[in-house]
Amino acid sequence: MIHVLIVDDDKLARKGLIAMMPWSSYGMEIVGDVPNGARALEFLAHNAVDLMFVDLAMPVMSGIELMREVRKSYPNVDFVVLTFHENFEYVQAALRLGALDYISKAELESENYDQIFSRIIRKLEGKKQHVLLDEQDSRYSEYDQETEINENVWEEIKQEWYKLYWLYDDDVFAELCLRLKENRIPMRRVEQLFIKLLVMVESATNIKEENLPDSRSIDAAIEWIKCYREALICKAVQASDLGAMPVCIIKAVAFIKENINMPIREEEVAYHVNMSRSYFSQNFKKITGLTFNDYIKKQRVSMAKKLLTDPNRTVADIAQTVGYEDVKYFSRVFYEQVHVSPSRFRQQLSTNSNDC
Template sequence: MYKVLIIDDDKLARKGLISMVPWEKCGMTVVGDVANGLLGLNFLKTQEVDLAVVDLSMPVLSGLDFIRESRKTYPKLQYVALSFHEDFEYVQSALRLGALDYISKLRMEEEDCTEIFQRIGKIMGKTDEISHATIEAEELTVINPEGFEPEQFEKMLASWQGCRWVYDEGLFIQKVDEVVKSPISLRQMERLLMLISQEIERVFQFTNRVPFLSKKSEGVDWLTGCYENLYGIIDSITDFSVLPVCMLYAVKYIKEHLTERLKVETVAQKVNMSRSYFSTSFKNVTGYTFNDFVRYERVELAKKLLQQRKVKPSEVAEAVGYEDSKYFSHIFLTQTGVNCSEYIKQMSSKLKKDEDY
């Protein structure tokens, strides 16, 4: 049984969590609960603890400071962060310091805490099998011949923040491909997915819990499923008060109507915005102006149609919503560096190389 210490300045929250989770079923037992990080450090001096469930915002000694201090003396201690929705920056810091997961205190009754702690137990069991774990000053990293060095891993984490990839399928595919080809370890993959999950919850208020991973491909499947789920639920949205949700709805509408004549006024009306406010917001959130995004997505659609041999180069302009084929050819060349015929040749050559390989 893993020994659990719960640290939270809210006594009712501590007692609620203790009663809510079937600890024995998760392979755990609660050995204590205290009101702040300093009391937590004192508890560790007299009791053996495997997992600390830590509220990040506490008086005397915060959860983050508790993690930093306890890691110096108890390198094998693992952590789960408790947070409110407004504590997202703290959650990201906790995950970077090595926390295995986080639980939203506002959604604690909605979330399946049993599943969360069962997953954490599996991760801890897996971590116990690794004999060459090491603690760095500000980064917990499992030394693995297939793992990133801390600085490389930090760059990958930063590259997924902001959720701009949600609006750009091409960027998403590129980033997933980078993960697939990278030396990321399973432990690092789990932490990357937790940060992405937390970022998605912050931006879109959509929760998609990270599973226990037994192989890298499961993490890739989670990323793909998460991306598809976001677009899947967006049609049911009726509350357009959250700006990123509005922009995702607009992006989905644009992608579904690329073959039609698209006007910014029409799309702005779909999300109950004025033309000027929508245009400014769209650029800020997606990184594209409305017209640039439409052009970009039409070229991406043209590339897919050409790859699938669904249209001839002479027909592709009309198939993606352009009446002027010469104008489209100019846009395609500008965006891809080649014309449509050359693009088909490149894809055929690449396909042949892949088959030979």
């Protein structure tokens, strides 16, 4: 049996969760329920626990703080976090700490109990399988120099993926995919990273896509994440329910791309996703990592760099195509981003091509 501890400061929520969910049907047994993180640590000191359902927003010790403490002393304990959709940042932090999954209170209210538990059990079994495979890999490749990677580099790559900026920026996505290949990240680690990203994206957008299939190569895994990203963006753009903030931003980004050759005002994009300008501005920066104006400039320059590969197009024509009527202003923005003028950038492309 999987021994479960529920940690939530709301007593009614704890008792309701215990009563509603089909624990025994999925091989789980409730061994305790406590109101905060401090009490949870006391319980763990005297009882065997395999899985904890943890509310993220609690007094005395938050769910995130509790997870950090438990990770230190009880690394084999798994977590499922309980949250509301608006706690997206907390959910991201929990998933970075290794939470298996999240359950939104709204999802509980809709009584999708079997769907929730099937998902959790699937991930528990997947984790066990990964542990066994990792142990097997370590026996066969402990001295295999080809699979060695710099742990600091790998940690940096993971953190960049976890920010989820790649959902909103094609260049960031392409760069992260390239880094996986250039650093020859072992397939097992890439697979584990993508599985965790699936949970994070589901948490952020409330949009569920197909799980990652077994991939035999980095190229196959990257091709899958590309298709996954495209399908996710398509669903977000078509979504009528804009309750999840990242869905709003995905929709805003799609609107920007469609109108990149036109003057784009922040108020116009905010209106497109049914938000006030100030609220949109605040959340756009938080989610994409860039201000609205900086994002527009980056996307226009990125498009211009591609167009500059065509020798038949003038710089003035390209400036207009990416939304700048004033070619001098375009050149200044381009220089700020690329550190060379558009003309010089084109010359460098030509030189590099001739060298090849």
